[in-house]
Amino acid sequence: MGRPLIHRSPMPGLGLSMGITLTMLSLVVLLPIGALLLKGANYGLAGIWDTVNRERVWAALELSFRLSLFAALFNLVFGVLLAWVLVRYRFPGRRLLDAAVDLPFALPTAVAGISLTALYAPNGAFGALAAEIGWKIAYTQWGIFIALVFVGLPFVTRTVQPVIEEIEREVEEASATLGASRLYTLRHVILPMLTPAALTGFALALARAVGEYGSVIFIAGNIPLVTEIAPLLIIIQLEEFDYDAAAAIGIAMLLISFAMLLVINLIQVWSRRRIGYV
Amino acid sequence: MTAAAFPHSLVDQAPKALRHWRFSRLRSLLAATALATLGLGAAPSTVQAETLLNVSYDPTRELYRELNEAFAAYWTAQGNPAPEIEVSHGGSGSQARAVIDGLAAQVVTLALASDIDKIAEAGRLPADWQSKLPNNSSPYTSTIVFLVREGNPRGIKDWGDLVAEGVQVITPNPKTSGGARWNYLAAWAWAEKNGRDPKEFVGSLYRNVPVLDNGARGSTTTFAQRGIGDVLLAWENEAYLALKEIGEDQFDIVVPSVSVLAEPPVALVEGNIKTDDQRKLAEAYLNYLYSPEGQALAFKHFYRAWDTSKAAPEDVARFPQLELVDIASFGGWAKVQPEHFGDGGIFDQIYVPK
Numbered sequence: 036m037g038r039p040l041i042h043r044s045p046m047p048g049l050g051l052s053m054g055i056t057l058t059m060l061s062l063v064v065l066l067p068i069g070a071l072l073l074k075g076a077n078y079g080l081a082g083i084w085d086t087v088n089r090e091r092v093w094a095a096l097e098l099s100f101r102l103s104l105f106a107a108l109f110n111l112v113f114g115v116l117l118a119w120v121l122v123r124y125r126f127p128g129r130r131l132l133d134a135a136v137d138l139p140f141a142l143p144t145a146v147a148g149i150s151l152t153a154l155y156a157p158n159g160a161f162g163a164l165a166a167e168i169g170w171k172i173a174y175t176q177w178g179i180f181i182a183l184v185f186v187g188l189p190f191v192t193r194t195v196q197p198v199i200e201e202i203e204r205e206v207e208e209a210s211a212t213l214g215a216s217r218l219y220t221l222r223h224v225i226l227p228m229l230t231p232a233a234l235t236g237f238a239l240a241l242a243r244a245v246g247e248y249g250s251v252i253f254i255a256g257n258i259p260l261v262t263e264i265a266p267l268l269i270i271i272q273l274e275e276f277d278y279d280a281a282a283a284i285g286i287a288m289l290l291i292s293f294a295m296l297l298v299i300n301l302i303q304v305w306s307r308r309r310i311g312y313v
Numbered sequence: 314m315t316a317a318a319f320p321h322s323l324v325d326q327a328p329k330a331l332r333h334w335r336f337s338r339l340r341s342l343l344a345a346t347a348l349a350t351l352g353l354g355a356a357p358s359t360v361q362a363e364t365l366l367n368v369s370y371d372p373t374r375e376l377y378r379e380l381n382e383a384f385a386a387y388w389t390a391q392g393n394p395a396p397e398i399e400v401s402h403g404g405s406g407s408q409a410r411a412v413i414d415g416l417a418a419q420v421v422t423l424a425l426a427s428d429i430d431k432i433a434e435a436g437r438l439p440a441d442w443q444s445k446l447p448n449n450s451s452p453y454t455s456t457i458v459f460l461v462r463e464g465n466p467r468g469i470k471d472w473g474d475l476v477a478e479g480v481q482v483i484t485p486n487p488k489t490s491g492g493a494r495w496n497y498l499a500a501w502a503w504a505e506k507n508g509r510d511p512k513e514f515v516g517s518l519y520r521n522v523p524v525l526d527n528g529a530r531g532s533t534t535t536f537a538q539r540g541i542g543d544v545l546l547a548w549e550n551e552a553y554l555a556l557k558e559i560g561e562d563q564f565d566i567v568v569p570s571v572s573v574l575a576e577p578p579v580a581l582v583e584g585n586i587k588t589d590d591q592r593k594l595a596e597a598y599l600n601y602l603y604s605p606e607g608q609a610l611a612f613k614h615f616y617r618a619w620d621t622s623k624a625a626p627e628d629v630a631r632f633p634q635l636e637l638v639d640i641a642s643f644g645g646w647a648k649v650q651p652e653h654f655g656d657g658g659i660f661d662q663i664y665v666p667k
Contacts, residue, residue: 091664158540174524174541257486257525259664270527271488274406275656276413276431 071289074282086283091259092268096284099265100291102176103244106183111237114191115229121192122199136189144186144249151182152254174256179264182251183244190243191236198232230306238299245292363594364397368418370405370491370577371530372551376614377422383610384601388594396594404528405491412437412582419586419595422579424491426450427646429580437584451576452602453616456637457492457499459567460536460545460552467543471569472503475544476517483542484522485532487654492529492575494654496546499573501653502638506571516663537564548575550615553631574637 075083086092121133139147155162155173165172172178202225210220248266256262265288272281369377381398389395401408401416405424412418413435423429426443433440443450461469467480475482485493497515504514524541526532529551536545537559544567547555552566579599586592601607605623612618612628621629643649653659 091661152539156539156541173539252527253531256523257527258523259525267527271486272656273410274404274489275654276406276410277656280656 068289071282071285074278075286078279078283082279083283083286086280087287091263092265092284092287094260095263095265095268096287096291098176098179098263099245099288100295102179102183103241103247106180106187106244107237107241109180109184110187110191110240111233114188114236114240115195115233118192118195118199122196136192139186139188144247145253147185148182148250148253151185151250152178155181155254173254174262176262178254178256179251179262182254183247186247186250187240187244190239191233194232194236194239195229198229202228227306227309231303234299234303234306238296241295241299242292245288362394362397363588363590364399365420365591365594365598366416366418367398367400367420367422367598368408368412368416369400369402369422370408370424371402371528372492372548372554373422373577374400374402375554376550376611376616379614380602380607380610383606384598387601387606388597393594398598404489406489412585417585418582419591420579420598421582422577424575424577425494425646426576426578426640427650428491429578430646432580432582438580438582442580443578445581446579446599447603448619449576450578450580452579452599452607453577453611453618455549455575455577455616456572456635457496457546457575458549458552458572459569460547460555460564461543461567463563463565465565465567469544469567472500472514472518472571473507473509475500476514476521480521480544481523481542482518482521482544482546483524483526483532483536484519484546485528486525487660489527490529490532492548492551493532493546494649495548495573495575497653497660498640498643498649499546499569499571499638501643502573503569503571506636512659512662515659519660519663549617549632553615568633568635571636571638574639576640 078086087096117136121129121136152173153159155165155178157163157166157171157173159173162172170177172181206224207220210224211217215223246266248264248270251264252267255264255267257267265284269281269284272278272284367377367381377400381400385396385398401411401418403411405428409421409423409428409431412421412432421429421432426449429438429442430440432438433442446452448454459469461467467474467477469475469480474480484496487493487497500515500518501511504511524532524535526535529548532545533547533551533555535541537555545552552564556564556566579602581592581595581599586595602611603620605620608618608620608622609624609628612621612624615631617632618624640646640649651658
């Protein structure tokens with residue numbers, strides 16, 4: 036006996052809410068992506084490949100995805116730590132700190148970019164310090180990395196925070212009474228529970244960093260092959276009124292992002308299967 | 314702590330989408346709605362103010378702010394209702410694209426003829442638009458000069474000094490900035506006149522560029538506020554403006570032996586003219602740019618205009634004479650654009666690894 040395709044839920048309103056959801060999704064997400072793919076379809080696979088398969092485009096894609104990955108990894112580690120501190124410890128100014136985590140969401144990216152550049156430029160507050168030990172930050176890949184860390188910071192913290200709040204101390208205490216060391220408890224009790232949420236946050240931070248343009252553009256220096264990010268290449272193609280090439284690079288980014296998110300999802304499925312819940 | 318310290322005009326570099334729609338547009342829309350609502354009761358013969366949207370490029374903010382006021386006064390003095398004039402600023406190329414994509418500009422005043430050519434290709438104005446107004450439809454011109462740090466510590470005098478080892482040159486990306494294409498061409502012209510291989514010369518010049526900003530204003534900020542670079546290649550009007558805004562004791566202007574005659578053209582966008590009244594207003598606006606009063610304002614805002622009859626003598630005397638090469642001597646934009654700045658063009662080849 037086959038399973039019915041849709042389980043009739045006892046809750047009413049499936050038809051209506053499903054209809055609203057699909058309409059909204061189509062208007063807001065599917066339509067723009069569809070338009071992008073259509074543009075690419077007109078251009079043809081060969082055309083897309085010719086556009087993407089150039090040294091400069093590969094360099095930009097590599098730069099964008101590599102730095103986004105590093106920034107997301109950085110945010111993964113420090114985002115979890117930050118969430119842990121905010122949930123588990125009580126200290127003066129905690130609420131203020133908690134609210135500040137959301138600032139990168141609220142601040143216009145251009146403002147963030149200009150402020151970070153002003154700070155990290157060789158004549159800025161931090162940039163001057165770094166310059167003394169011969170470290171250039173703004174207008175190098177370090178500058179891009181810092182901007183990407185900034186815009187991605189809230190994602191991991193905000194996804195992990197509620198999970199940490201849910202973890203009951205009894206679990207840790209039980210682990211301790213059974214003779215586990217602190218490190219063992221952390222590794223085998225706490226971390227497995229945090230992994231799925233942390234991975235979700237990581238994926239969000241990564242996706243955000245890959246597409247980030249507004250803040251990076253001010254701090255990057257934008258030198259081809261060195262500090263030129265892929266979104267800037269898209270803008271450059273548009274400036275040349277070459278919509279096809281712009282769409283081609285956009286599609287390439289979409290495919291790579293999709294593949295990366297897929298891998299992250301698979302890891303999540305695997306970790307859930309291994310741990311069994313959350 | 315940081316952003317607040319910048320002089321006002323130089324932070325004006327938020328992404329284009331943000332500044333594209335000026336608030337006044339919304340306000341005028343509201344006003345129009347209010348008028349229309351009131352008009353239901355009143356006689357329908359009330360004259361409604363004509364609106365005009367001028368889509369312009371980046372460094373013309375200060376110029377058009379003053380020109381619009383002067384023109385509105387002139388237009389009402391002629392017995393017309395006060396016009397509502399709006400200006401949108403941004404990179405020349407993206408402004409052209411906005412008009413192609415449907416931004417209802419009646420007048421465009423851009424940095425490059427090739428950008429207006431693109432609008433013509435999209436069918437919004439006739440292909441021979443540039444012959445409709447005097448001086449290649451350029452009411453004012455400018456050129457490219459060097460802005461160096463006070464006292465010119467690097468001793469930069471001409472284009473040849475820019476390729477010296479260790480000199481850092483700040484200029485925007487010619488792919489995204491109209492003004493930057495003039496910078497590039499000026500360097501090219503100097504190399505041709507001085508027996509250098511222009512391709513080689515321009516290549517080594519760009520290898521001395523540590524930061525490629527997207528637009529002219531961004532480069533000015535990088536040079537003036539961030540303290541990056543020894544020399545900024547700038548529009549002459551932008552260089553004088555930087556001196557005025559940031560202080561004459563910080564920078565010097567160096568005029569090279571050869572530069573380009575940059576002609577930022579203006580045009581009426583036929584496709585966006587809705588009524589005869591609007592056409593009259595738009596034509597009067599463009600003609601006003603050529604009037605002695607309009608020309609005087611252009612001089613005042615550091616542009617090299619044509620008619621000096623009403624201009625303040627010190628505004629005219631400011632400009633040193635130098636050899637200016639026009640775009641026609643490069644073969645016109647139709648040839649220059651694809652050859653130098655197109656995909657895989659000479660500029661792109663600079664960055665192909667050897």
